Amino acid sequence: xxxxxxxxxxxxxxxxxxxxxxxxxxxxxxxxxxxxxxxxxxxxxxxxxxxxxxxxxxxxxxxxxxxxxxxxxxxxxxxxxxxxxxxxxxxxxxxxxxxxxxxxxxxxxxxxxxxxxxxxxxxxxxxxxxxxxxxxxxxxxxxxxxxxxxxxxxxxxxxxxxxxx
Numbered sequence: 001x002x003x004x005x006x007x008x009x010x011x012x013x014x015x016x017x018x019x020x021x022x023x024x025x026x027x028x029x030x031x032x033x034x035x036x037x038x039x040x041x042x043x044x045x046x047x048x049x050x051x052x053x054x055x056x057x058x059x060x061x062x063x064x065x066x067x068x069x070x071x072x073x074x075x076x077x078x079x080x081x082x083x084x085x086x087x088x089x090x091x092x093x094x095x096x097x098x099x100x101x102x103x104x105x106x107x108x109x110x111x112x113x114x115x116x117x118x119x120x121x122x123x124x125x126x127x128x129x130x131x132x133x134x135x136x137x138x139x140x141x142x143x144x145x146x147x148x149x150x151x152x153x154x155x156x157x158x159x160x161x162x163x164x165x
Contacts, residue, residue: 005078012070016153095152
């Protein structure tokens, strides 16, 4: 069973790392590019952010839950090995903690951005400075959210490698 636990732990750590990398790419590359290259037009900025949001919104939570469940399976597979069970459970919980973080901190920003998008769609005036602030704030919170799967992956890898027991 130990080899099954190691395999599951490695797969979960890879999944967590992939998720964190994808989230970081959006925050460190895509959003700054959108903010830097958008002409003085809030409408275009909001549409570009919405496209990026839709791409991540469909994949991120699924990868987070999948990775967490694989960590929990690794914990179950290593149940004879004492503390390793807890380490895998903590890795899974850390990875999936990005979801409540989103509910607590990012949904408000998302709602404000969606409100701006609705105003734009209805032909109302949109404020470029406000749109830039909201997208920039979302970027900062997304960077913070990235740390949950990163920490989950780090602990998961340390557990798989036997560095922590």
